[in-house]
Amino acid sequence: MLESVKKEWKKLLIILAVYSVWWIAVLFSLISLQGIDATIKQFGSVLHLYSEVIHSIVKGTLVYYILIFKLAIPLIRTGKRKKILMQYLLLILFITFYEYIWDFKTGDPSSAAKANISLGAFFVYALGLDLIMAVISIFIATWIESNDALKREEELEKQKLNAELSAIKYQINPHFLFNSLSFIYTKTVRTNPEAAHAVHLLSEIMSYALEEWEDLGRVPLPLEISHMKKVIEMNQIRFNNKLNIDYKENIEQGGILVLNNTYVPTLVFITLVENAFKHGDLNDEKNKVTVKLQVAGDNIRFSVSNKKKKSPKEPSNGIGLTNVQKRLQLMYGSKHSFIIQEDQDHYLTEININLNKL
Known part of the structure; x- marks a missing residue:
């Protein structure tokens, strides 16, 4: 549980770092193009400038985190389009109305949105930006999921190779082993049926453990359960x-x-x-x-x-x-x-x- 929380915080901090760098770059670009006085005047005051930048960074970080890791990646993994696209739409509408409240209802008389943009134009502009964020999140999620899938396959391949190496390292010739168990079973089946049954179980368990399963060692669940019961019976x-x-x-x-x-x-x-x-x-x-x-x-x-x-x-x-x-x-x-x-x-x-x- 703790490890899972750490991973989520790591994702959030990475987005925060990237988004902060992007916003700082935007701010420096504005200052270099129109000067620091004009930039401060555009936002009303230095305090409003700082609060707007911090608000945008925090809001953007949370929105991109939700869009990428809670919506886009599950969409790619599960293919449940209707449910997740509906969640996408609801989130975008929520963000748009939140931005409306922030820009028009916060009581800031110098707000550029209040001074220069009509309500209808604002909603078109804000909704368009939010849709662009959704599209960007899907591209990022696709890239993340492709890399993760590649890493998982590589790791599974490594584990398969390690398993094969361990089998070679620790097993005696399996044909010799199973032929010997078969011989013991034949010799004991009449005189000691319980011992013969134990040998038979052991042979099946070892055959299952040493089998070179396809698909990177994945087996049908009923097969694993069946041999798990044999292990219990053997003991x-x-x-x-x-x-x-x-x-x-x-x-x-x-x-x-x-x-x-x-x-x-x-x-x-x-x-x-x-x-x-x-x-x-x-x-x-x-x-x-x-x-x-x-x-x-x-x-x-x-x-x-x-x-x-x-x-x-x-x-x-x-x-x-x-x-x-x-x-x-x-x-x-x-x-x-x-x-x-x-x-x-x-x-x-x-x-x-x-x-x-x-």
Whole structure:
């Protein structure tokens, strides 16, 4: 949340800096063309000159921020033209009427707008300038979004290359591995069905993890959920079904269609579950490891909560959760949130995906 606020403030400050430089350049141009006395006289007084410049800078900064980041970029990303264009129109009308009140109702008798411009001419002039601002904001937003999209694709490509390098670095020949698991399964299926089933699960989980998925590691959500359940089952078998794990799945009407049409980066759900297995207390019946999947409308929520182990923590560098956060950001941007909450005894990770969010 704090990081998101910092990003928004950074955008606002960049616009403020650029717009301030532009207005200072305009002011110096006026002074150089007609002299400082004429410029002051045009605005009525030095105080009115300063107040007009500061007001214009603050107003322009806020307007361009809204036009670019709250309207133009969502328009480009979502294509919801009617809704956003209506918001554009309402904002432009609001700005025009605000400028009318500022120029005609502020009580400044030396206002150039009052002295030299009729009311009708003012509205045409102001509305025209506001429309130009809207067009400029769309061009800027298109440039920003093109650069961001290029950076996201480059980052995804880098992550894919890093994943491929890690697979090469850490895996034994996968054919040898899967052939060995198949041999063990065949030898144990009659004498020890549970062990054979565990080997089969392990083989499927590892095959999923090592698969070279197309589209930069994106997989259908049902596939990720299916293998996440296999990870839970595999761990239960390891510990003779004594682990206190509660898996809850709530998919509302129409949710199946949403699930089947949603993609996620591979292993993101599995990473959260494995994190709970690694650091959670799996023996407390009153504080079970709770895994929840909820699908309502266009909203997908996946959370894992656990009580922390009292024994010494296993070594961890936090790369897994950081990787999840980065990959979700690259894929979903503002349409998702990744939450980590913890206190002295409990730990929660939660992924929220809002497919309909601007």
